Amino acid sequence: MKIGLIGLPGSGKSTLLRLLTRGQAGGPGKARIGAAPVPDSRVDQLSAIFQPRRTVYAQLECTELPGLTPAKHAPGGGNQAARELAEALRPLEAIVQVVRAFEAPHVPHPLGSVDPLRDAQLLWEEFLLMDWSLVETRLERLAEARKKGLRHDEEVRLFERMRPHLEAGRPVRSMDFSPGERALLKPYSFLTAKPVAIAVNVDDDQLRAGTYAGREELSAWASEQEAPLVEVAALIEAEIEELPPEERAEFLEDIGLAEPGIARLARSAYEALDLISFFTVGSDEVRAWTVRRGATAREAAGVIHSDIERGFIRAEVACFDDVVREGSLTALKEKGLLRIEGKDYLIQDGEIVHFRFNV
Template identity: 45%
Template sequence: MQIGLVGLPQAGKTTFFNLLTGANLPTDFTGVGEVHTGIAVVPDPRLDFLAAYYKPHKTTYARIEFKDIPGTRRQESAARASQLLDEARNADALVLVVRAFNNPAVSAVAGEPAPLRDLLDYRTELLLADMDAVEKRIDRIKNAKKIKKDAAEQLELLERILNALAQEQPVSSVPLSESDRILLAGQNFLSEKPLILAVNLDEAQLLSGQYPERDELLNYTAQHQIPVIEICAQIEMEINRLSPEEQGEFLSELKLTESGIGRLARTAYERLGLLSFFTVGPDEVKAWTVRRGTPARQAAGKVHSDFERGFIRAEVFHFDDLKQLGSVAQVKEKGLFRLEGKDYPVKDGDIITFRFNI
């Protein structure tokens, strides 16, 4: 999974990227303009518990790839802007970082904080980029020397999408059937990409819960079903560099119960309909990420292609039962250890052993 961090310059994207991935990129003007990629390890207390229980040689957490995509500035060329939009288009989800924090040095360049305005502007930018892409495609079809057999259907569909965009409706609001998707041939729209809003606060705002445009912003995001997380990128990044014990202390002083990556990962998993299952053993305890509803056989394929090919059954018990009862023997005794077939939809927190034969 790849998540793109997007937003205006000086919103705190690179600071947040550093927090998420443990990178140490400069957040002054020396680092602007480049796309950075990095990996975040998704913390999971369940995996911590399993590691303590099984004492494996290796514990492997889920990972999310992040891309820090710089915001475009007015003076930048259209080609550059479109390249940055393509970076966003290739991500599975976008996290829009908007600035609420007060910082005199930043205000001097970026103006006063207005997170709702920034969200609305960004939404408009996505709609315009999609309109542009759709119009180009319509032109290409109309000007083609050889008329393809499904050209009329394609045009009809693209006009329908364009119409919605012109009325400021994102592509995500346009109902698209299987056959529409085939007609679109993998075309990726920015305004249908899952969007999460990260409001970047300063310490005083985090503690008081108050910041500019807060109520209007939360109204808007609730209406448009945009998940929101509040972050304090600068301070969280500084805390992240401390020892684990010190981290806990500082986080609780800020009334944060979970790290920035923990909060973002949970929100992203929910928004994207993802879940984690675990494989366990003396060698490795590992978290795997799949979409909700993934059948056991397909989940097995994540672990090893042989498991999918030669799938016999899945032996399953649930993390909560293990945690509550304290041992696998107890789980078995209570009859909570099950055999499941290839179509069993894997649940969040399942601990699975795949049986296969090839």
């Protein structure tokens, strides 16, 4: 899964990337893209049972996008920057808005003051504006084509329906499309069609206090937008992550963190994207895989390998709790807890799956 980190300059995107990728990316001179292993205690439990040679967590591919200066505040409107940004966002499946709440007087804020709700709304308006300009440009082109006798009535109707929706501040994602319209939209990549989560970057004082100025307003607004909101203390958490493992727990406890930010952020991204995990287990490897909720057994097989999808025979499926309680697949089989499912079975979150296939 590919996710993009987007926010105002200095909101903490690089710091968050450094945290998510465990220092592999983010920060001065480092790449702006990196893989973030998704912590999952279920993987750890399965690994403890099966003692595999290899344990593989699900991964998020994270990209830091250039600091966004809202058009309203940028001299000359920032159109070129907006186009480049839209291009960079195209391949991403979900967007994480990074919003600054941390105070740090030595880090200047591009708008002169710290105001998380204002920043989140500015970014959101920017996304709507980018989509609106895409619709406008497209309608202008279609009008010109019409003068030359080329008619694209269905497309014109679609974009004319989208325009007021965007003008009313509503995302493309909240519109209903017919299958025909979906096909027409395929070549376009609308920003507000993508799921969004909001990461509020707090400092250690705010983390300890469990709040920051504007928290209530921001969370009310986020729920109105149906965007999950996560609080992360990117800098302090990245610093703790870089300590020797035996010292980490103490520091995490000291700042009152039961669960690291990456785990919470990953959960929000999964929630926003409606993703679930299933697991494969064995002495060789215990591994987490990611699929959309509603994926069939055959589609899930395709996530592992296209050969398994093509040669799919059946799936042997077990519940996570049963596996943990019984401690082996043989025990499950004896108790009849290993179900045989066909290609159209809908995989459920947390299931342990073994695919039978021939090639």
